[in-house]
Amino acid sequence: MRTQLESQRLLLRIPNESLAEIYLDYLKKNKEFFKPFTPLRSEDYFVLDKQKELFEEKHLLALEDKNFSFLISEKPKPDIIIGDIHLSNIIRGVFQSCYLGYKISEEQNGKGYASEAVHECIRFAFDTIRLHRIEANVMPSNQASIKVLLKSGFKKEGLAKKYLKINGKWEDHSQYAILNDGL
Helix, strand or coil: CCCEEECCCEEEECCCHHHHHHHHHHHHHCHHHHHHHCCCCCHHHHCHHHHHHHHHHHHHHHHCCCCEEEEEEECCECCCCCEEEEEEEEECCCCCEEEEEEEECCCCCCCCHHHHHHHHHHHHHHHHCCCCEEEEEECCCCHHHHHHHHHCCCEEEEEEEEEEEECCEEEEEEEEEEECCCC
């Protein structure tokens, strides 16, 4: 199993216990910034032992080919997490599909890192784990994320009403997808 992807400027690493502390620091620093676009989290989510537990779960899901989570760092600064990206709910058989989710720290927002990480995950999903389709769902108000998806080749497919409970409220999400035409 590949534990790291690389793009021109970024390292994308599957979480392991050695990265838990710097990931927790990233989460705490960006807690308010991420709040409008993420589910409510209990305070124990922001504790090191909980993150280590979640990292172990993510590692097992990757081994089972069900979910690939990556922590994003700039190559020259591997000890600072600037984002995370996930290929989740991988379904095989006749579906060969997954969901994409990502976020970038407030400090690094607007520098093209999300687009670069999304592009690398698309390559991994299509070329390495051989998926046919990647779907991403985003709140219509999140124009920055929509721009990343469109720039990466995703096409809008529709609107899911009250799709996810974000920050304590059921939110509509626009549905985007990209297909692997090579399969």
